[in-house]
Amino acid sequence: MGRRSLLCLSLAHLLLAGCGPERSIAPGITLNGPAPTNVLFLSVDTLRHDVIGRYSGGEESPFLDSLLASGVALDDLTACSTWTGSTFPCLFNGASGSDLGLHGQLGDIGGSIPDDFRWGIRRFTARGYASGLVNANHIFNTGLGGFEASFHDVVSGTMEASSVTDAALVMAEDLDQAGAPWLLAVHYFDPHTPLTPPQSYLGGLEDLAPSPADVTAGWLDYSGEWEGWSQDLRDAFLAEVWLRYRAEVRYFDDQVQRLWEELDALGILDDTLVVLWADHGEQFGEHRGWNHAQTVHVEERAVLGGLWARTLVPGAWTGPTTQTDLLPTALAILGIDPYDEADSSEPEITGFVLGEAPADRIRLTTLAKENANDLPSAAISAERGSRVLIYDGVGNVELYDRAADPREATDLFDAATSGADPEVQALWQAIRAEGQTLIDAGLARPGQVPPGL
Ligand SMILES: [Zn+2]
Numbered sequence: 001m002g003r004r005s006l007l008c009l010s011l012a013h014l015l016l017a018g019c020g021p022e023r024s025i026a027p028g029i030t031l032n033g034p035a036p037t038n039v040l041f042l043s044v045d046t047l048r049h050d051v052i053g054r055y056s057g058g059e060e061s062p063f064l065d066s067l068l069a070s071g072v073a074l075d076d077l078t079a080c081s082t083w084t085g086s087t088f089p090c091l092f093n094g095a096s097g098s099d100l101g102l103h104g105q106l107g108d109i110g111g112s113i114p115d116d117f118r119w120g121i122r123r124f125t126a127r128g129y130a131s132g133l134v135n136a137n138h139i140f141n142t143g144l145g146g147f148e149a150s151f152h153d154v155v156s157g158t159m160e161a162s163s164v165t166d167a168a169l170v171m172a173e174d175l176d177q178a179g180a181p182w183l184l185a186v187h188y189f190d191p192h193t194p195l196t197p198p199q200s201y202l203g204g205l206e207d208l209a210p211s212p213a214d215v216t217a218g219w220l221d222y223s224g225e226w227e228g229w230s231q232d233l234r235d236a237f238l239a240e241v242w243l244r245y246r247a248e249v250r251y252f253d254d255q256v257q258r259l260w261e262e263l264d265a266l267g268i269l270d271d272t273l274v275v276l277w278a279d280h281g282e283q284f285g286e287h288r289g290w291n292h293a294q295t296v297h298v299e300e301r302a303v304l305g306g307l308w309a310r311t312l313v314p315g316a317w318t319g320p321t322t323q324t325d326l327l328p329t330a331l332a333i334l335g336i337d338p339y340d341e342a343d344s345s346e347p348e349i350t351g352f353v354l355g356e357a358p359a360d361r362i363r364l365t366t367l368a369k370e371n372a373n374d375l376p377s378a379a380i381s382a383e384r385g386s387r388v389l390i391y392d393g394v395g396n397v398e399l400y401d402r403a404a405d406p407r408e409a410t411d412l413f414d415a416a417t418s419g420a421d422p423e424v425q426a427l428w429q430a431i432r433a434e435g436q437t438l439i440d441a442g443l444a445r446p447g448q449v450p451p452g453l
Pocket residue numbers: 045046083084279280
């Protein structure tokens with residue numbers, strides 16, 4: 001027995017990383033010790049990718065940044081949708097809304113996920129896992145789609161981040177003491193509107209020019225007023241929105257840190273895989289919308305993703321991923337075959353274990369919603385490599401170069417020439433096929449084919 005093995009044995013109760021031979025689970029996943037047994041899905045609503053310090057260089061998320069650095073960061077993760085009701089089934093089932101035959105739909109929230117929908121939580125509970133949920137998103141608090149009923153134990157309601165942390169600590173300790181493997185899903189609602197973090201996070205607010213509208217009332221629904229505001233008023237409004245939003249993110253980050261440190265002190269993280277994710281982003285007027293579920297542009301579509309376990313070799317996965325990849329990757333890390341025939345009665349997982357997706361996969365983000373005329377439509381983006389093509393549901397497309405223009409500010413689509421580009425055509429055909437599934441399901445009406453395609 002070598003010195004390293006002796007050290008590992010003598011310190012085995014600490015489950016130090018670095019002990020044991022490295023074992024590759026998939027191209028993006030390596031373990032250097034025992035596989036974790038338990039899983040914590042740790043998520044947050046409405047977190048813009050570009051406020052995470054790892055990507056912005058800013059200081060809103062120091063703890064998240066440290067987690068991403070000590071785990072495996074999914075640096076290019078795209079959401080299945082920009083609407084909570086669609087991203088949750090996608091994440092917990094490892095399949096897109098089209099694959100699952102459903103789309104969360106604005107204006108028809110309750111009817112968009114059947115009450116007997118088979119959530120992927122069953123893949124764990126069928127294997128003896130105890131399960132718990134702490135959920136602060138009010139959409140699912142009403143029992144939407146049977147989500148909460150798929151867990152053994154639930155704390156659910158409108159809660160600010162500190163209450164989520166308190167409830168999660170109690171539930172994690174209960175689950176961990178019961179002895180069986182466990183799954184815990186914790187969903188924070190800050191930094192979703194209303195933008196009302198604790199006062200202590202709002203330093204600098206008094207120095208701002210007065211906003212022309214109340215940005216704390218809830219959903220930011222001022223697109224009508226915006227047109228009539230002077231540039232000074234617009235700047236004042238945006239300054240307060242951003243200050244409050246960043247404060248919400250900072251507050252959330254502190255609460256995750258508290259959760260983490262207390263779980264760690266109890267030893268609960270030693271044998272636990274943590275799946276870190278955000279459901280969607282948020283936009284503040286960048287692409288003709290406010291809040292989310294408005295469009296499928298980058299500020300709403302790009303999301304946080306990461307994996308952490310004591311024995312998971314840290315790294316950054318910069319290749320393209322979607323939310324459908326997180327469940328199969330988590331299962332693989334836990335030693336459960338994501339494509340096990342024992343789960344044949346569950347909805348099929350169509351996502352990929354990290355690093356195993358085909359290089360030519362086109363990633364789709366789909367938002368079923370009503371258009372300006374109250375007709376069902378769908379905004380759909382298709383992206384591959386540096387290209388993203390975005391269809392607005394009523395006959396317009398935009399084309400962006402993600403590498404040169406990460407904020408998607410300069411539309412490159414040219415009706416005279418873009419249609420001749422095979423890559424643009426491939427993205428358009430993927431959008432058409434996705435749109436057809438929504439039309440067939442009665443969730444969208446056929447839109448105009450954009451000129452040039
Ligand atoms: Zn959400």
